[in-house]
Amino acid sequence: MSNEDTLRETLDGSIPIAAVLGLRDSDGVDWTRLRGLQLATVARHARIRMAAHIVLGLVTVWTFFGSVSLASLALWFGVLCVVHIRGGLADFRLIDAERRRVTMTEFRRPLITPIGSAITWSVATLAFAPSAGMAEQVILWSSLAVLIAASILFYSAAPMGVFIFASVVGAASIVNFTIQGHPEMVLLVTAMVATALAGSIEIARTTLSSRMAESRVREKEEVVSLLLREFEENEADWLWQIDTARRLRAVSPRFAFALGRQQAEAEGRPLFELIGGKNWESGDLPPSLHDLIERIKAQENFSNLLVKVSIRGEQRWWELSGTPIRDKNGNFGGFRGVGSDVTEQRESSEKIAYLAKFDTLTSLPNRVQVNEALGEALRYSEQWKTTCAFLMIDLDRFKAVNDSLGHQVGDKLLAQVSERLQSIMGENQLCGRLGGDEFAVVIRDASNKKVVSEVANKVITLLSKPYRVDDQTLHVGASVGSAIGPRDGSTVEELMRNADLALYRAKDNGRGGHFGYVPSLHASAEERRQLELSLREALEREELTLQFQPVVNAQDSSIVSFEALSRWNSEEHGFVSPTKFIPIAEDTRLIVPIGKWVMRKACTEARNWPEHVKVNVNVSPEQLLEEDFAEDVVNCLAQTGLRPERLEIEVTESIFLRDASIARAALEQVLALGCQVALDDFGTGYSSLGYIRRLRFSTIKVDRTFVKGAAQNNAESLAIIRAVVAMAQSLDMSTTAEGAETAEEVELIRKLGCDKIQGYYFGRPMTATDARRLFRDPQELRRA
Incomplete structure (x- = not known):
């Protein structure tokens, strides 16, 4: 039986007699607490009990005055006063017993008073009564009867005192009346004592149960009050x-x-x-x-x-x-x-939601929202038997602006481009930024065949007008490729791919024009196929090389790692940009062997660096989703001898879009090896919070667009960087800010609390030889 059940029975009045008397403790109940309640009740009646005995003692002295010597009466009354005054003072100290636990020894100590009192009154019954008349004896017994009856109240919670007093004085009275030859008084005394003893047990049970109930209620009130007070304070x-x-x-x-x-x-x-x-x-x-x-x-x-x-x-x-x-x-x-x-939490959630659907640099819908809008347009076209359109826009000569004037100017230019695009959007038309200098327009209803060419021409005309950025006049154009849905594609992916093919043709035709998709465009993918063929042999021909870009500690600018970057110098095609051959490698799954080569080569080179410097290796979704990816990492570390903690795998949010469970399992295995995992390009295309919650990344890399925005005092970029840093700190992750190009940007990054910095300010991608030179001459870090 549980303590609660036993206590419930106790409160229902089924306390054993031996337990009520204090002869033993019953199982399942904390009797140290119950004894405290019993003694506290006894202590409350101490004054009344003491006064009753002294008053009736005076009555007894007066009754036997003349028939008993004055000395005997004085001695007897003195003893009675001493017994009860001492007992009363002792009982006063028990008034707080209900708030503490009482042992059995402490519980029995107050019984000294009823024992002494019973002996004192028995002396009066056996020594004084025989020498007096019947009237005096009746007065004495009446006084004792009053005391026995009052004891039931005085010791209502602890009836052992009643048992002792009533039994002793009752026995003395019975002996006296038997000697005097009064059987009727013997019966009266016996009945009185028996009734008193039985009544004291029931009253004690009731009193004790009531005190326990009151104590529980008071305890609950105190607990509730404490909880409420703590709730309010903390x-x-x-x-x-x-x-x-x-x-x-x-x-x-x-x-x-x-x-x-x-x-x-x-x-x-x-x-x-x-x-x-x-x-x-x-x-x-x-x-x-x-x-x-x-x-x-x-x-x-x-x-x-x-x-x-x-x-x-x-x-x-x-x-x-x-x-x-x-x-x-x-x-x-x-x-x-x-x-x-929850204002701050809601604002933070709104910022995260905004980040998931909008591009922070241009405030245009990002790739996710563009995809959703195009999917909805295709469903609308299928339902109402109409057509929709997708226009892909690429800025001409934008790279030259970035290379010559820097990314900061390029970002301001992109912001102006977005404003111009927004200004020409009509009903059922949405424009967004896909990334870099690529934009897109979704036309929900393209049943009017002229609408596509009209929108494309407006885009080209408007975006080709001069821009004014930082007191400089800039000229960039725009090329547009379009595809009609569902004619040119019944899915989002197919329609976007065909619009991309049309865009390539528009750029091949001399830029600054619009080209609509035609099936023959697939033939123009021959160049891509040729690149694919050459890429398949690039490893064997040793055409691939690695370059390394330093990542430094934000506080002291010391090198903490290098990011390994692959480069391809083809015998047939010359230098091929990573933005061109990496997508081909991913589409053809050539990225898997290339990725293994990059990891092995990077780890081998990292052995030439100081032991505290790590190497960061980018891993594509195709490579990560391989069944033996973790085994490849183990083999690479074993072959190169690099310690696992010096290898940091960098992944982007796109790895979770295909098969999140496999990707997460692979990364968890890598983490278990002791390697680290970084989340690259955080927040630029997808909402990452769910992935961060499910997988403990080592590092979050803040995309350069946020750094540029923060340097321009953009409130959204500043808020996002602060939110990312705070989130990373709370999750025990480090943060790396990308794209730092100026001293002002570096200082801002430090103030915002990022742990590491990567960017042209500390070094462009360099050869392995140049990277080693940085350790010999740290001053080269600024000149790199």
Whole structure:
């Protein structure tokens, strides 16, 4: 039987007699606590008990005065006073026993008083009564009867005292009346004592059960009060309560602070008037606030209800939970609940949601949102038997701007391009940025055959006009490739691929023009095929090389790692940009052997560096999803002799788009080896929070677009970098800021709390020989 069950039986009045008397403890109950309650009850009656014995002692002295010597009476009365005064003083010290635990020895110690008292009164019965008349004996017994009856109350919680006193004085009276030859008095005394003993047991049970119940209620109240006080002091939430008139009651300090008012000022004021703001009178309130009002009107429970409120003219977001207050008859008495201010969390969530769907540099929809819009357009076309269109836009001569004037100027140019694109978008048209200098337009309804060419020509004309950036006039053009859905493709991927083919043809035709997809464009992919053939032999011909870009500690600018970057110098095609051959390698799965070569070559070169310097190796989704990827890492480390903690695998968010479970399992195996994993290009195309929650990355790399935006004092970029740094710190991850090109950007990155920095300011991608030179001459780091 559990302690709760045993205690419930105890409170129901089934305490064993031996346990009530204190002769033993019953199982399953904390009797050290019960004994304390018993002694505390005894202590409360100490004064009355002491006074009763002394008063009746005086009555006895007066009764036997003349028939008993004065010396004997004085001695007897003195002993009686000493016994009860000493006992009373001892009992006074037990008044706090209910708040502590009492041992059996301590519980039995107060029995000295009833024992001494019983002996003292027995002396009067056996020594004084025989020499007096029957009237005096009846008075003495009457006094004893009063004391026995009163003892039932005096020792109501601890009846052992009653047992001792009643049994001893009862036995003495029976002996006296037997000697005197009064059998009727013997029977009367016997009945009186038996009744007193039985009654004391039942009263003790009832009293003890009542005291236990009171103690439990008080303990629960104290616990609840403690929890509420701790809740108010240590939690961000607060308690709220309103009456039937929806006026605030029992306003806590934390709730008053949330309301922007003093407690006395808020008490009794209408809740909705305080949180409705200036529009309260007109009734023009946010839908969420209307929802709260309706729920309270309907007297419904609600939980985690997000409500937009106005506090002193400032818009805030609260999360409220509430339940109706009802009395025992079910009458409604108001509402009470808990609430919290979640404004910062909501703003952070909105920023993350914005980051997932919008490009932070241009504020245009990003690739994710463009894909969704194109998918919706295809579904609309299929449903209504119309056509849609997808236009892919690439800026001409943009790379020259970046190379000559720097990425900062290039980013400002992209921002102006986005503004121009937005200005010409009509109904059912959406423009977005796919990445870099690539933009796209989705036309939901292209049933008018002229609309595609009209939009394309507007784009080319408008984007080809001069730009003014930092007191410089820039000229870039635009090429456009388009595809009609579902004619040129019934899926998002197919339509985008064919528009991309059309864009390549437009650029091949001399740039600055528009080309619509035609099936013959697939033939123009021959060059791509030739590149693929050459790429297949590139490893055997040793045409691939590695370059290394330093990553430095943000605080002291010391080198902490190098990122390994692959380069291809083809005998047939010359230098081929990574942006051109890497996609081909990924599409043809040549990236798998190339990736293995890069990892092995990078690890081998890292053996020539100081032991604290790591090497960062980019891994594509195709390579990561190989079944033996983790085994390849093990073999590479074994062959090169590089310690696992010096290898950091870099992946992008795209690895999770195909088979997240396999990718996560592979990375977890790599982490188990002791290697580290970095998340590259964070937030530029997909929402990464879910992946970060499921996989503990070692490093988060902040994309250069955020760094550039922060350097331009862009509030969104600054907020995002701060959010990423705070999140990484809370998850025990490091952060690397990419794209630092100026001293000002480096200083800003340091202030924002990033751990590491990578960018042209500390070095462009370099050969292995140049990378080694940096360790011999750290000053080369600035000149690299």
